[in-house]
Amino acid sequence: MGAFELGGNGGTCADKRPNEQLGSWFVRSGWSKGELARQVNRRARQLGAHHISTDTSRVRRWLDGEQPREPIPRILSELFSERFGCVVSIEDLGLRTAHQSPSVSGVDLPWAGPQTVSLISEFSRSDLMLARRGFLGTSLALSAGPALIEPMQRWLVPTPAGAGDEAGPETGRRRGGRLSQPELELLESTTMMFRQWDAQCGGGLRRKAVVGQLHEVTDLLQESHPEAVSKRLFKVAAELAELAGWMSYDIGLQPTAQKYFVLALHASKEAGDKPLGSYILSSMSRQMIHLGRPDDALELIHLAQYGSREMATPRTQAMLYAMEARAYAGMGQPSKVKRAVRMAEDTFADVEPGARLEPDWIRFFSEAELNAENAHSYRDLAYVAGRSPTYASLAHPVMERAVELFGKDPEHQRSYALNLIGMATVHLLQREPEQCADLAHQAIPFAKQVRSERVNTRLRKTVDTAARSFSEVAEVIQLTEELQHHLPETAAEAV
Numbered sequence: 001m002g003a004f005e006l007g008g009n010g011g012t013c014a015d016k017r018p019n020e021q022l023g024s025w026f027v028r029s030g031w032s033k034g035e036l037a038r039q040v041n042r043r044a045r046q047l048g049a050h051h052i053s054t055d056t057s058r059v060r061r062w063l064d065g066e067q068p069r070e071p072i073p074r075i076l077s078e079l080f081s082e083r084f085g086c087v088v089s090i091e092d093l094g095l096r097t098a099h100q101s102p103s104v105s106g107v108d109l110p111w112a113g114p115q116t117v118s119l120i121s122e123f124s125r126s127d128l129m130l131a132r133r134g135f136l137g138t139s140l141a142l143s144a145g146p147a148l149i150e151p152m153q154r155w156l157v158p159t160p161a162g163a164g165d166e167a168g169p170e171t172g173r174r175r176g177g178r179l180s181q182p183e184l185e186l187l188e189s190t191t192m193m194f195r196q197w198d199a200q201c202g203g204g205l206r207r208k209a210v211v212g213q214l215h216e217v218t219d220l221l222q223e224s225h226p227e228a229v230s231k232r233l234f235k236v237a238a239e240l241a242e243l244a245g246w247m248s249y250d251i252g253l254q255p256t257a258q259k260y261f262v263l264a265l266h267a268s269k270e271a272g273d274k275p276l277g278s279y280i281l282s283s284m285s286r287q288m289i290h291l292g293r294p295d296d297a298l299e300l301i302h303l304a305q306y307g308s309r310e311m312a313t314p315r316t317q318a319m320l321y322a323m324e325a326r327a328y329a330g331m332g333q334p335s336k337v338k339r340a341v342r343m344a345e346d347t348f349a350d351v352e353p354g355a356r357l358e359p360d361w362i363r364f365f366s367e368a369e370l371n372a373e374n375a376h377s378y379r380d381l382a383y384v385a386g387r388s389p390t391y392a393s394l395a396h397p398v399m400e401r402a403v404e405l406f407g408k409d410p411e412h413q414r415s416y417a418l419n420l421i422g423m424a425t426v427h428l429l430q431r432e433p434e435q436c437a438d439l440a441h442q443a444i445p446f447a448k449q450v451r452s453e454r455v456n457t458r459l460r461k462t463v464d465t466a467a468r469s470f471s472e473v474a475e476v477i478q479l480t481e482e483l484q485h486h487l488p489e490t491a492a493e494a495v
Contacts, residue, residue: 016065021094022076023063029083033059036079043075046252046453067096077141078254086292090141107143107262108151111159113234116266120241121218123259124211127244142255142291149299152284155265155277156307179225184232187217191239192360198243199364199412203250204451210247214240231271238267239361242280249287250414252453257287275312278304279361282323290454294330301327313358318348319365322373329380334391337381341374364412368405372419375399379422382429392429399423403439417446417455424462433470437479440466444486456487 026036033056040059044052049071062068068076073095080088090096109119190213197206217237225233245260261284268277281304288297301324308316325340348370378395382388403423406416424439440462447455463476463483470476 019063019065019094021092025080025084025088025093026063029080031083032056039079040072040075043079043252044071074141074255078252081142081254081291084292107148107258109262109266111154111157111266111269113230113270116234116263116270117218117221117237120237120263120267121215121222123263124215124218124244127211127256128208128215142258144288144291144293144296148258148296149303152262152265152281152300152303155269155281155303159269179220179229179233184229187236188232191236191243194240194243195360196411198247198250199414200410200450202414202450202452202455203247204453207244207247207251210240210244214244234267234271235273235276238264238271238273238276238280240264241267242283242361246283249283249290250452250454252457254287254291258284261287274308275316276359276361278308278312278316278320281307282320285323285327289326289330292330294327297330298324298327313362314347314350314352315358315365316362318344318351318370319362319373321347322365322370322377325377326373326380329377329384332381332384334381334385337377341377344370344374364415366405366409368402368409368412368419369415371398371402371405372415372422375402375419375426376422379426379429387429389430392426395426396430399426413446414450414452414455417443417450417452418458420446421455421458421462425465428462428466428469433466433473434475436462436466437473437475440479441482444482447487459483459487 029036031039037054037056037059040054041052044050044054052072054072062072073090073093076093076095077088077090080093109115194206194210194213214237217233217240221230221233221237241260241264245257245264248254248260249257261280264280265277265284268274268280281300285297285300285304288294288300301320305317305320305324308320312320321340321344325337325344328336328340348367375395375398378391378398382391382395385391399419399422402419403416406412406419409416420439420443424436424443427433427436427439440459443455443459447459460483463480466473466476467480
């Protein structure tokens with residue numbers, strides 16, 4: 001095989017100089033060249049890029065200045081971001097990005113209906129086509145800091161009347177048949193079904209189906225409809241785009257996830273649904289917490305709270321307070337964490353059982369989810385505070401309650417697995433390796449069942465930490481062997 005088939009690399013070797021930026025991140029990571037090569041190959045398989053087979057000599061060439069082809073730069077960006085708990089961009093690694101069309105680059109997009117439809121249509125079509133070819137070739141970079149927050153703040157700005165009406169032939173509305181009420185209701189119920197599948201099975205199983213449905217809805221949006229119908233279609237598009245983003249996030253496609261979230265926020269603005277917009281912003285906040293950007297997460301949550309303050313239900317408000325606590329925990333601010341946790345609990349107490357007017361997208365935020373988020377806030381505080389036993393003891397009963405409640409909930413299997421793992425990490429913080437091993441052992445069947453890279457990664461990290469800290473404990477040794485047998489580090493068919 002040639003170099004492209006083996007490593008997916010290009011660029012000439014003439015006039016190249018060592019890539020000092022990549023070298024610096026590589027040295028600080030503590031990885032060997034072989035370990036980085038293995039991680040690149042695993043992530044490439046997740047993306048469907050099965051032609052990539054990187055080895056130590058290829059990594060050495062990158063360090064020496066060779067510029068790899070896509071999707072290698074994006075893969076390296078994601079791997080180093082996860083390693084260091086912050087966004088490490090392609091440019092930070094001294095790598096070049098491919099030319100991108102407006103639909104796949106950046107998050108600062110026009111806030112106008114026809115353009116939103118066109119951008120969602122193009123991005124979802126690109127996602128489907130590239131996934132079918134077995135390789136997500138578009139180079140997406142994560143946005144963070146002001147580059148992310150400032151464009152999202154425009155969600156609050158009223159769109160001028162007639163904005164975007166000068167759309168060209170690509171985005172102009174076509175004449176079409178009227179959608180009937182039953183057809184609209186079927187679209188809405190299908191979105192609810194996809195959301196249920198995601199909760200039960202993880203993001204890897206139905207992601208392409210969600211993206212395909214989203215693309216079909218954008219086709220409908222390019223036809224002429226009464227305003228009320230258009231708003232309902234935009235709402236469906238927003239929910240599907242958020243779900244496509246959430247599923248992408250769940251399987252580790254972080255830049256793709258962020259792009260869908262941004263497009264979902266644009267669609268929710270066209271639908272005139274601010275609570276839905278706040279929910280989408282909360283999903284973006286979760287992603288920023290995952291990527292080690294709690295300051296960005298807090299900005300997004302405050303934007304969501306402000307934008308939906310007059311119309312969000314108590315359940316939605318409680319969810320936003322819980323996410324605010326998660327952000328403050330990542331920033332190491334215990335007094336603000338405790339206040340936000342208390343606000344989440346107090347507001348959730350106002351939720352009316354069986355409230356009929358609440359949208360389906362917030363139904364997930366149950367008593368179990370409230371306890372889970374608050375427990376993770378205390379757990380995260382414990383990590384930030386140097387494995388503080390005080391905050392670990394605060395997390396313990398709340399996480400235990402979350403595990404108990406999710407254990408009775410057959411619909412949210414992924415959440416049950418994540419909280420079993422969360423409880424295991426609390427036991428680790430309390431230096432109780434036997435209990436940690438027991439909880440992690442219970443999570444293994446669910447990790448095998450759901451298609452979620454988040455579950456797999458968290459489980460592996462927890463077991464690795466236990467093995468490093470308590471390598472002589474019999475239960476930990478047995479758990480490590482069991483994990484290697486049942487959940488070997490082979491990539492999920494993620495796209």
